[in-house]
Amino acid sequence: MKVLSYLLVFLFLASCSKKEKHPYSFYYWKTNLKFNNIEKEVLAKANAPYLYTRFFDVDKVNGKFEPVAVITQDKSFKTEKEIVPTVFITNRSFINIQKEEIPFLAKKINDLIKKKTADYNLKVNQEIQIDCDWTAGTKNDYFEFLKQLKKISQKEINCTLRLHQVKDKNVMGIPPVEKVYLMCYSTSSPLENSDKNSILDLNIMKSYLSKLEEYPVKKIEVALPIYSWGIITNHLGKHKLINALSAKDLDNPNFKKISDTEIEILKDGFYFGNFLNKGFKIKVEEISQEQLNSVIEFLDKKISSYNIIYYQLDSKFVEGRKF
Structure with missing residues (x-):
């Protein structure tokens, strides 16, 4: 009986020490709403009920607000998840904005969200997410916009x-x-000459978030x-980004390996949809599960x-990952 008791205590302590996994979902950031089989499968396994679209x-543009890259939908875009409409607004949209333009902008954005929701028969929830890299100079107008959009x-x-x-x-304000x-x-910035991973450097992140627990909002969710x-x-040392490259893409007989994440081109040619000259270098930045685990910890x-x-x-980005 003693052995059984010790075993039960051990299992209890182990279960308590094991961190509870956080519910997770995804952002969907393509202009054409379209799923392939891998994306459907991965999304179906996500244990949070939302898709941030x-x-x-x-x-x-020329002093006027304009919607850019408005979504279209393919018939493959079907999900049981509730859609959270997400809108990116450039910070310059709020520079020198007039007081009367703020409710006008809020109404136009809400109208277009409602139109796209109806056009594609999307199952949306009761939330709208706004993405804007506001600054100290635009914070007051941006915050007023958020209030007007809510109203x-x-x-x-x-x-x-x-x-x-x-x-x-x-x-920056709250x-x-x-x-x-x-x-x-x-x-x-990925366009700086740096040996750091510009997508995510853990030490830099920790320095920025050293007092995160003091941030005065009711709820914080996390985007990784x-x-x-x-x-x-x-x-000439000038840089350009190519989206969605990974280290495995650097395996090419026309590339000379400098490190596990960097190569030098040995022969002029078309690579990844771009004509690149001999001597150009490509550095890949990607995020490992170990890095994500460190962030979560x-x-x-x-x-x-x-x-x-x-x-x-x-x-x-999702194929082969364990969430």
């Missing part, structure tokens, strides 16, 4: 939160929402990166009971 972007839409309005907006909260989506990526890209560097000490939204749902 970008509907369109908003920019200011006009009669929905829960939430927004994304970037790392620098956490670190510099006294300057958005008037009950829930934010913390974007734990883009820790530096699973995307990758290649950074091309030419003879850090965040678990700062906030509790959060959902994870992976950016983004694309077979190039």
